[in-house]
Amino acid sequence: MYMVRVSGILDDFGDWPIDGAEERDGESWVYFSNQVVARSFAKANGGKLERARWEVNLDYQRSWTAKPVGTRWWIAPETDPEPAPEGRHRLTMRPGLVFGAGDHDTTCGTLEMMERVSFIGQSVFDLGTGTGILSEAAKVLGAASVIACDVEADASRMAHDRGIATFQGPSSALPDGRFDILLVNIPGYVHLDLAPEYSRLAKPNATLILSGYYEWQAERIEAALPEFSKRDQILLGDGWVASIFSHARATASSD
């Protein structure tokens, strides 16, 4: 996670894909998971780029409380001693700067969409795993195998500690046509870059579950995925979207 310190209070971030912002002593501290974007933002706003310290998030993380998500999940901070209600699986929120504790709408929306897909016996790839929360959910839903990756070392370490087979780096390390289900909760502009990668990694009958983008970005993202057809979508808080796509090659072969 990266932080840009800008002198003065910024309240309009335009189209910059920020991950958070706060006011500190007359400065704006703006957070980004992507270093290249953070550097561009710093340059455009005369700010100073730093590696974020996770302590800055402590107050916010102390405010986390347990909550139900969809029909299957119970997301709870690691300090919460209560077990999950019957029929729900507890996904523990781990503090830190790695995205995917379970507090964000896009993580919850992806978990909700995952309930609408059969994972039993499927091979799953979780691209941009963060804390590994979606991979854990895929295992609970009966996936035969789950592999995850993240470009951030802290993230792949955290997912590994969660018991997920994960590696640090881009998905290009993986062979073609390998996965039944792809889980990708990543900012909209990254989906545009990675769209060809989803086709490469997918088996002919694959399912793609996407989130991390806004409704206003959906049309461009869908246009970048000509081999996939959208079969479901939910609108989340603040205009975020979570959606399910089917690989069009499967439809073509079953005609």
Ligand SMILES: C[S@@+](CC[C@H](N)C(=O)[O-])C[C@H]1O[C@@H](n2cnc3c(N)ncnc32)[C@H](O)[C@@H]1O
């Ligand atoms: C929005 S977070 C999602 C985390 C988690 N999967 C969730 O749903 O809560 C996106 C993650 O993708 C990682 N990421 C961004 N670009 C990536 C890329 N090209 N390849 C792999 N990981 C990437 C980031 O480091 C970040 O941890």
